[in-house]
Amino acid sequence: MRKLLAVILLLALLLPSALAEEAAPQVLVAFLSRAGENYNVGVAREGSASTAYAGYIEKGNTAMMAAVIAELTGGDLFEIQTVTPYPEDYASMLRVAQEEIDTDARPALAAQVENMADYDVIFIGYPIWHGRMPQAIYSFIEAYDLTGKTVIPFNTHEGSGQSGTQRVIEAALPGSTVLQGLAIRGKVAQEDPEQTRALIEPWLEGMNMKKANTGAEAEVLTASVTLTARVYGASGSWTLPVNAHFTKIDGQWIAHN
Numbered sequence: 001m002r003k004l005l006a007v008i009l010l011l012a013l014l015l016p017s018a019l020a021e022e023a024a025p026q027v028l029v030a031f032l033s034r035a036g037e038n039y040n041v042g043v044a045r046e047g048s049a050s051t052a053y054a055g056y057i058e059k060g061n062t063a064m065m066a067a068v069i070a071e072l073t074g075g076d077l078f079e080i081q082t083v084t085p086y087p088e089d090y091a092s093m094l095r096v097a098q099e100e101i102d103t104d105a106r107p108a109l110a111a112q113v114e115n116m117a118d119y120d121v122i123f124i125g126y127p128i129w130h131g132r133m134p135q136a137i138y139s140f141i142e143a144y145d146l147t148g149k150t151v152i153p154f155n156t157h158e159g160s161g162q163s164g165t166q167r168v169i170e171a172a173l174p175g176s177t178v179l180q181g182l183a184i185r186g187k188v189a190q191e192d193p194e195q196t197r198a199l200i201e202p203w204l205e206g207m208n209m210k211k212a213n214t215g216a217e218a219e220v221l222t223a224s225v226t227l228t229a230r231v232y233g234a235s236g237s238w239t240l241p242v243n244a245h246f247t248k249i250d251g252q253w254i255a256h257n
């Protein structure tokens with residue numbers, strides 16, 4: 001009988017871990033994006049040399065896309081910023097980006113992801129500049145050991161799509177698993193949140209990257225188990241029901257009274 005009691009108590013202790021699911025991957029959504037004047041979006045500013053084709057935006061297109069990805073994956077956002085900020089003026093930006101390409105620059109970054117080792121999945125987002133990813137994205141991926149991690153590119157553009165950057169990232173990260181990225185028009189990311197979400201959601205679902213339990217759809221499951229324990233005391237033995245309750249919140253089973 002004592003053996004039975006021990007077995008029952010052990011079972012009650014082990015049950016939560018038996019029910020526990022595999023931990024969700026830790027996701028980082030790193031992105032480079034530029035507020036200011038940009039092509040085909042925003043409102044043209046009086047007196048700007050580039051008003052003919054560029055308007056002013058408060059938040060960059062890729063930043064818009066990154067925010068949706070972070071929301072749907074439950075990932076942490078990290079903005080890749082250079083020590084020397086990029087110009088707000090569109091014409092100057094075109095020139096600076098070309099200079100960085102010509103010199104194969106690695107612009108110094110303003111901050112590092114201190115806990116990169118904690119992340120399993122790294123989304124890397126960027127705009128297309130002159131048919132390429134910004135040189136600062138090389139600075140970013142070369143700053144870490146991303147071996148064994150899953151890397152997923154995403155970008156905005158105004159006609160070039162991914163512009164070959166998928167292959168560039170795959171070649172730069174031979175030790176990582178690079179999944180197929182997603183390119184969205186900057187104008188769509190900036191001005192059409194519904195369309196942006198409609199493009200991002202199936203892409204994430206296809207990679208099984210969408211956080212299972214977000215917002216209103218949060219899944220809360222409960223389970224209760226009643227075990228019978230035989231307890232032995234000085235005056236004899238008696239049977240005692242032991243109730244164990246479990247609730248699944250955010251993919252994890254939690255045991256409680």
Ligand SMILES: Cc1cc2nc3c(=O)[nH]c(=O)nc-3n(C[C@H](O)[C@H](O)[C@H](O)COP(=O)(O)O)c2cc1C
Pocket residue numbers: 032033034035038039059060061062063090093094095097126127128129130131132156157158159160161185186187
């Ligand atoms: C310097 C520069 C170069 C660009 N070159 C291209 C290009 O070659 N192909 C393209 O489709 N879009 C190009 N664009 C447009 C951007 O890719 C697009 O506006 C993008 O959404 C900007 O993202 P951001 O707001 O996150 O910086 C360029 C924009 C800039 C500022």
